Amino acid sequence: xxxxxxxxxxxxxxxxxxxxxxxxxxxxxxxxxxxxxxxxxxxxxxxxxxxxxxxxxxxxxxxxxxxxxxxxxxxxxxxxxxxxxxxxxxxxxxxxxxxxxxxxxxxxxxx
Numbered sequence: 001x002x003x004x005x006x007x008x009x010x011x012x013x014x015x016x017x018x019x020x021x022x023x024x025x026x027x028x029x030x031x032x033x034x035x036x037x038x039x040x041x042x043x044x045x046x047x048x049x050x051x052x053x054x055x056x057x058x059x060x061x062x063x064x065x066x067x068x069x070x071x072x073x074x075x076x077x078x079x080x081x082x083x084x085x086x087x088x089x090x091x092x093x094x095x096x097x098x099x100x101x102x103x104x105x106x107x108x109x110x111x
Contacts, residue, residue: 001072001074001075002072003030003072003073003074004070004071004072005043005046005069005070005071005072005081005083005103005105006046006067006069006070008042008043008046010030010032010043010073010103011032011033011034011039012030012031012032012073013030013031013032013033013100014030014031015028015029015030015073015074016029016030016031016102017029018073023059023109024058024059024060024109025054025059025060025107025109026078026106026107026109027084027104027105027106027107028071028073028078028104028105029102029103029104029105030073030102030103030105031100031101031102032100032101032102032103033091033098033099033100033101034098034099034101035096035097035098035099036099037097037099039099040086040088040099040101043083043086043101043103044086044088046066046067046069046083047066047067047082047083047085047086048064048065048066048067048082048083049064049065049066050062050063050064050066050082050083050084050106051063051064052084052106055110057110059109059110060106060107060108060109060110061108061110062080062081062082062106062107062108062110064082064083066082066083067082067083068080068081068082068108069081071105071107073105078105078107079107079111080107080108080109080111081105081106081107081108082105082106082108083103083104083105084104084105084106085102085103085104086101086102086103086104087101087102088100088101089101
């Protein structure tokens with residue numbers, strides 16, 4: 001199964017963490033690897049400032065000026081997700097311009 005955010009295919013190496021509190025809260029961090037720096041640029045352009053607020057109902061509201069889209073991870077679909085954080089580093093001694101980056105997604109469960 002292909003892991004995606006919006007229409008972009010994520011090149012996931014590993015799911016670093018997944019936090020789920022019933023239907024009230026979900027976030028996930030994934031490590032990706034690519035040989036095309038443009039992959040990182042595409043995803044970083046979807047990131048924005050993110051504010052996460054817990055509502056009295058227990059659900060979480062996510063406000064972002066970045067892209068809010070569906071995240072498909074390991075066959076599970078999570079709607080209204082945003083990139084909370086993204087970091088990148090060139091893999092040392094790769095000599096092939098290989099890039100690792102970690103992306104943290106958070107889901108707006110208030111809608």
